[in-house]
Amino acid sequence: xIATRRCAFVLALALACAGLALPAIAAAQEYDMxxxxxxxxxxxxxxxxxxxxxxxxxGEQWVSYFVDGTGLDGGPHAAVMCTGCHVDFAYKAPHESxxxxxxxxxxxxxxxHPDQWDVYSQGVHSIAAQPGQELTEKDKSKPLCGxxxxxxxxxxxxxxxxxxxxxxxxxxxxxxxxxxxxxxDSYSDYYHGAAYKQGxxxxxxxxxxxxxxxxxPSIDRRSLVSVENLKGVCGECHxxxxxxxxxxxxxxxxxxxxxxxxxxxxxxxxxxxxxxxxLWSTVWSWFS
Amino acid sequence: xxxxxxxxxxxxxxxxxxLDTIFKALYVVILIALTGHFFGNILSGxxxxxxxxxEWPHHEGPPIPFLPKFLHFTHVFSMIALALSGLGIRFxxxxxxxxxxxxxxxxxxxxxxxxxxxxxxxxxxxxxxxRDYKEFAVTKQDIVTxxxxxxxxxxxxxxxxxxxxxxxxxxxxxxxFAPLLILxxxxxxALLDELQFFGTNMSDVLIGWNLGALVxxxxxxxxxxxxxxxxxxxxxxxxxxxxxxxxxxxxxxxFLNFFGLSFLDREHAAHEEHGHGEEDHGQSPSPALTxxx
Numbered sequence: 001x002i003a004t005r006r007c008a009f010v011l012a013l014a015l016a017c018a019g020l021a022l023p024a025i026a027a028a029q030e031y032d033m034x035x036x037x038x039x040x041x042x043x044x045x046x047x048x049x050x051x052x053x054x055x056x057x058x059g060e061q062w063v064s065y066f067v068d069g070t071g072l073d074g075g076p077h078a079a080v081m082c083t084g085c086h087v088d089f090a091y092k093a094p095h096e097s098x099x100x101x102x103x104x105x106x107x108x109x110x111x112x113h114p115d116q117w118d119v120y121s122q123g124v125h126s127i128a129a130q131p132g133q134e135l136t137e138k139d140k141s142k143p144l145c146g147x148x149x150x151x152x153x154x155x156x157x158x159x160x161x162x163x164x165x166x167x168x169x170x171x172x173x174x175x176x177x178x179x180x181x182x183x184x185d186s187y188s189d190y191y192h193g194a195a196y197k198q199g200x201x202x203x204x205x206x207x208x209x210x211x212x213x214x215x216x217p218s219i220d221r222r223s224l225v226s227v228e229n230l231k232g233v234c235g236e237c238h239x240x241x242x243x244x245x246x247x248x249x250x251x252x253x254x255x256x257x258x259x260x261x262x263x264x265x266x267x268x269x270x271x272x273x274x275x276x277x278x279l280w281s282t283v284w285s286w287f288s
Numbered sequence: 289x290x291x292x293x294x295x296x297x298x299x300x301x302x303x304x305x306x307l308d309t310i311f312k313a314l315y316v317v318i319l320i321a322l323t324g325h326f327f328g329n330i331l332s333g334x335x336x337x338x339x340x341x342x343e344w345p346h347h348e349g350p351p352i353p354f355l356p357k358f359l360h361f362t363h364v365f366s367m368i369a370l371a372l373s374g375l376g377i378r379f380x381x382x383x384x385x386x387x388x389x390x391x392x393x394x395x396x397x398x399x400x401x402x403x404x405x406x407x408x409x410x411x412x413x414x415x416x417x418x419r420d421y422k423e424f425a426v427t428k429q430d431i432v433t434x435x436x437x438x439x440x441x442x443x444x445x446x447x448x449x450x451x452x453x454x455x456x457x458x459x460x461x462x463x464x465f466a467p468l469l470i471l472x473x474x475x476x477x478a479l480l481d482e483l484q485f486f487g488t489n490m491s492d493v494l495i496g497w498n499l500g501a502l503v504x505x506x507x508x509x510x511x512x513x514x515x516x517x518x519x520x521x522x523x524x525x526x527x528x529x530x531x532x533x534x535x536x537x538x539x540x541x542x543f544l545n546f547f548g549l550s551f552l553d554r555e556h557a558a559h560e561e562h563g564h565g566e567e568d569h570g571q572s573p574s575p576a577l578t579x580x581x
Contacts, residue, residue, distance in 0.1 A: 190304070195380045195388060202387040238507070239481050240489065240496070245507030252301045259298075259305040266309045 045082045071154030106146035119213040148175045169205050176206040186254040311522040322533045328443050344541050363405050366398040406469050424463050430456035475517040
């Protein structure tokens with residue numbers, strides 16, 4: 001008798017739980033975010049985005065929406081809510097927005113870093129289109145904060161932080177080179193580019209000469225690498241720099257490779273080397 | 289701007305590239321030539337006579353004192369360290385310590401050792417009781433015998449004139465080492481644009497007030513000094529490579545003796561006999577040790 005009552009109680013409890021859970025399951029299928037709204041922490045978003053398997057098939061490509069919070073928690077933005085950057089978060093799911101939320105997130109930096117934004121806006125990387133205007137192809141190719149300082153969730157502290165500065169210093173290719181491949185390739189002089197690419201911390205990164213937020217074309221007299229300002233830039237590391245020296249040596253910084261290619265002896269040796277290698281490969285192939 | 293300063297800026301870029309290319313190619317050619325020469329030594333039987341039968345030039349005169357040997361040893365070690373660190377700074381291949389600072393400090397430390405060595409050796413050559421500078425002086429006899437020495441090295445003649453300690457090519461090479469070292473030390477110190485010398489910049493003192501004035505700035509003068517420093521570096525590498533090769537192949541016992549690894553055979557010297565592969569040149573040999581190259 002007692003056993004029968006216990007069974008009935010358990011059954012009733014199970015039914016009650018199921019009755020309560022069903023709407024929630026249904027809501028989850030409709031991505032009802034009411035119970036996971038971003039709060040002061042990130043626990044709301046990370047309920048889903050901490051799952052390494054989270055993603056979506058976009059076209060024929062699987063796009064991961066996993067967020068590794070390790071870098072975020074250890075970085076300067078640990079206390080910033082997800083919506084602090086993803087400002088167009090619509091509080092509903094799917095997270096569809098009227099704007100490109102990636103672009104929006106990369107632009108959101110200006111809300112907390114207005115000074116840097118002001119300087120950036122005057123540089124060559126600023127976007128010409130006014131708010132509300134359609135972005136041109138050129139505008140779309142321009143980097144936003146997160147493109148250089150990213151990966152967005154792993155941004156490191158730079159101010160008064162040697163570790164963060166060292167990491168950024170070594171990311172020349174990711175920051176500049178992947179868009180300016182030709183300049184990256186030609187940055188190979190003896191004491192600057194070649195050493196930098198080998199990881200020398202005492203060799204200058206691109207932005208140490210060209211500037212960062214205030215970067216301008218070299219033909220612009222306000223540019224740090226304009227003829228008028230080269231002396232000052234070189235003088236950051238070198239003593240007794242004159243205009244003549246700066247103008248002369250600056251030619252070497254991005255011209256060494258070009259000079260090699262134009263050198264007839266070097267070209268002859270390279271060709272001879274290639275010929276010998278080909279010959280060796282041919283001979284080797286006979287015996288292998 | 290001065291005449292030199294008006295040179296097209298691309299000239300300096302191209303000059304650096306030309307120097308890299310020419311010296312690297314030249315060094316490869318020299319290595320190939322020395323390898324060919326060694327095969328010549330094998331084919332002519334010189335290697336067998338020297339290394340298998342241990343027939344080497346006889347050595348005469350008193351043993352070389354400890355001091356020049358010590359200076360030679362520290363010089364060799366320091367020059368290798370300087371060449372490797374210097375080329376490492378210019379042609380960096382990997383960065384095990386994250387920056388070039390360790391290489392620079394290695395270069396600075398051995399620069400000081402070599403400079404002290406140079407002063408010490410010059411004092412020994414000109415002011416000590418031994419005063420061996422005369423052993424390096426090219427004489428009329430050296431000039432006369434020079435073609436025969438060259439013929440011997442290129443396997444045209446089977447023997448070379450017995451000339452005592454050094455032949456003409458050795459004397460010329462060793463003699464040129466001294467001014468090259470002085471010039472190398474000067475250009476090296478001139479590159480230290482951050483070093484203060486009694487409150488004045490070292491580069492200014494050495495080149496800024498003369499060459500710097502000529503080429504418009506100390507910085508440009510430093511650049512020229514760096515190029516000269518680089519050229520001399522290659523000259524040292526080339527001459528030292530040939531020197532080591534000839535020392536080992538022409539007079540290996542003397543080579544070992546200079547590093548304290550063997551004693552030279554002097555029994556024949558007492559009877560004024562010449563070594564294997566040496567002929568009398570008609571005059572008394574210099575009272576010194578016969579040495580390789």
